[in-house]
Amino acid sequence: MERGGTHPDPDADPGARRLTIAVRTAFVLLLGGAIARLLTHGPADGARTGWVLALFLVFGALCLFGRLGAPGPRYGERPTARHLLWLGTVLTLWLVLLTLEPSATWCTMPLLFTGLHQLPVRLAVPLAAVVVALVVVSEVRVSTGDFNPNLVLAPVALGTVATAVLVHGRQLAVRQRRLIDDLTRTRDDLAATEHYAGALAERQRLSAEIHDTLAQSLSSQQMLLQAAQRHWRTAPDAALAHVRDAADTADRALAEVRRFVGDLTPLDLAENSLVQALRGLAERSGTPGPAVEFRLDTAPGAPSPVPGRVEAALLRVTQQALANAREHSGAERVVITLTCLEDVVTVDIADDGDGFDARRPARVSRASGRGQGLPGMRRRAQRAGGALTVESAPGEGAVVSMSVPLVADGPRRQAP
Template sequence: MHAVFYLLLAASLTRYLLRHPWEGRSPWILVLCAVLTVLYAVGAVSGPRVAPRRLAWLGGVVVVWMVLVILAPSFAWCAVPLFYTGLRTLPERAAIPLVALLTAFVVGAQLRLSHRDFDPDLVVGPPAVAAIATAVFVHAQRLAARQRALIDDLIRTRRELAATERREGTLAERQRLSMEIHDTLAQGLSSQRMLLQAAERTWDGDPPAARTHVRTAASIAEHNLAEARRFVHDLAPADLAEGGSLEAALSRLAARESAGFRADGTPLALPDRVQSALVRIAQGALANVREHAGASTAALTLSYLDDQVLLDVADDGRGFTPSATAPPGARGHGLPAIEARVRQLGGTLTIESAPGEGTVLSVAIPLTTPLREHR
């Protein structure tokens, strides 16, 4: 639009000089053209912001152009770019009267140039052009405003979604941390407390047994320290890191908890996250047996089937009603943590128990095709 303005201004000046090689008003027209060129260039650089200086600039451009049209009607068609300048600078209610004023000057200039009888086209044409130009600009501005509002909404929604995702991620991480602490550090500390209490009870009557309890507690503390370090670095359970295989990790865990262990079927290469989850599930289940079941024996069974891997934890303790949310006396994250881990792996958790008849906790993890590879 700026280029069109300069082109029309140059064409109007050329037409005037060709029709009127030199007249008394020619110097004024040249000076006014130069002033208008400079004024318009200043406004083109400063942009369409509405401010007192900007309004003063627009008023100066319009006044200089009107004087030019009065002196030389051929400058009338420079009004078309000025339509858009006014519409971009002023609010819509103020810009439309300005367009009407500019259009009136164009009509008057065309009538002066016609040198003929009254021509309706000269009266109807410029207002029609002005109306179309104004309508197109106003429609485009409204579309742009709606688009900006939509973009603002999208940006705000994206920020809200990002904040929600951060909150959900924080909550998920907190849940993960609570499960990890429950299945590792809390269980180890509980075992140490029980062993130290037993050592205190037998310290005078049976010193060898007391020392055995203390050594076992120290061993658990060492294992807990290794778990804490791996926990901080988000690594696999210490039992997996020590021996490498899932069967060896579960066997060591069962030995520490004085439980039996058996593996059935042909071992499969399971993903690290599945192996870690199964070890954590076994830790949580055996901790529940130790703290709440009052069992004399417990057993871990790992079974490999064609389409799934099973982990069973059985005890001969007091049992409970499976419909209850937790065994009697249970607290904390025991079963909820196990359920959450199983759900993350897309598996199923089954609990068979009855008061006085022990408990069997069974976890089934489905195997996808890429996982079913023999070691």
Template sequence: MHAAFFLLLAVALARFLLRHPGEDRTPWIIALCAVLAAVYVTGFAPRSRSTAGQRLWLLLVVAVWVALVALAPSFAWCAVPLFYTGLRTLPTRAALVLVALLTGLVIAAQLRLAGRWDPDLVLGPPAVVVIATAVFLQMQRQAVRQRALIDDLIRTRRELAAAERREGTLAERQRLSMEIHDTLAQGLSSQQMLLQAAERVWESEPAKARAHVRTAGSVAEHNLTEARRFVHDLAPADLAHGLEEALRAVAARESTEALTVRVTIDPDPDPVHTTGPAPAPVLPDRVQSALLRIAQGALANVREHSGAAHAALTLTLLDDQVVLDIADDGHGFVPAALPDTPSGVRGHGLPAIRARVRQLSGTLTIESAPGEGTVLSAAIPLTAR
């Protein structure tokens, strides 16, 4: 619009100079063109000026233009850019009033320039102005709605990001709670039981008491290693030598004089293979970590709640999933009576196991009955990478 204004101003001035050379009004026309151009250029200042300042600038431009049209009607076409400038600068009603006045001046100037009555000059400009104004106002309304939609979108995205951060924080807290329960809390529980056992036989069987103390010290050393690794990257310390060794280490720590834990690793359960075992699939780190934590939590429950004398931990690697089974010969329970949340008498154990399996899109099966022992089976698909 700025370029169109200066182009129309230059064309009108050139037309006047070509058709009216040497007239007395020529210096006034040139001077008013220079003033109009100078005043218009001041509108290029940054938009930091106030609304009142913008309206005053528009008033000055229109006033100079009216004086110019009064002297030379051919400058009437400069009103076209002024239409849009007024629509952009003024409120809608004031802008429509200005557009109507400018249209009337254009009609009068064109009739004066033609020197005769012409219906086209009377009806044509208003028709064009009405269409152009309607299009501009419609686009302006669409722009306002679009800005409102963009603002709503930005606000929604911010709210969604805040909600995701809160959800992530809660999920991380739950994960850390499960990690602490399955590592440090279980280790401290084992130490407490060993030290209590040592205290009971301290006088009668000092050798056994010292053995319990040494075992508690070993558990404390492992807990310290686990705590350091936990602080470093939250990865299970036992997994430094692979999942198989980690499961055997957990079974060895949980084995006591009252409970024996046996570990079986079955990388190829399919008896069809006759040319040697197929290579076991490589488990993702998060799957190995989850399986180890499940084994720790399940064996801790066996030790603390089942009263079992024997437990068996079996890891089976299939083509499409990995299955971890923990079986014991304890007194059993009714699985339906267990809570599905960390509250309840059994603490975080089974609910934490359920949560870990669910996070990896796996399935958890618990088979038990009073007096018949318990079998816990966690199946995790190998696509959970």
């Protein structure tokens, strides 16, 4: 097995394996031709012919099988001392044969491919030039009669072609390696980006769920307990009712958290329809705080039921809007309106509170967590395939609306 870093492994690449077989077959044929010429046109001295034949056989065996013990360098590595020793031995034997038997020049072309192709270009090109020069000298030395220009031009032309193929192959291999490295880095960067995006999306989801369940529940409990504290001495029955409501709120929050950990449907929707869940939310949110009214507007032919993830988003947005109205607006009355048409479902949460400038983005306070509500509601609406709109002005209350277009097979996906 060859280990040349810029050439495919013959055992793994069918094309490279076929090329290796072709080069070795050509080498065997040319080596056989050189031996045949030696036996038919060689010197009359049988002893000299015998040891030249032995040198040819050793040379052939070393070229064909010597690399098994002296593999070529990997890509980007220097050739090992063992490989250089093998290559030097092959070239020395070839040089001796070239001196003794001119037919050894026929092995030059396969030698260039089988011996020099794994060396760095800066070493392979000078060695190829030396080999070609030796071939020219050998051909001129044994020539007879008038000078034949082909004795010089043919080896130079063939050596130039072989060297050009060698250099071009190495350049292609380098570009291929760089392309593979770039693709590998791009794949790793893409995987890291997707992992980060997934982690960020999950973090936003967790943040929204915690904000819409635990944070709102704790806020409601705080308001109920503060109301109980105010009425503890003057109206103990009312105070006790507030404490009971706070305990019920804590129980529901605990159940919500458990379902949230299991990534399940909100508790209200697990037990009721969306209409029942919104109506129950309005009834529970009335004390203490603004009075809450629920209205239902359903057109004939409206889809029923609404897809589960859309129901969950509508419920969570309504919970958040109610929490904002109760905590920040100073409203006395809030109206929740669920409108179901043939192609869209909408929930509107309108209050008569202080209002605010809806054109200015809310500022997020890291200390208090304020300002998280509207961005979180927008993200939740987008994930459900809908959109969130807010209409408000200072002193004029606020209306928060979430609409989700519906199609036959579910909500229509909208661009974020």
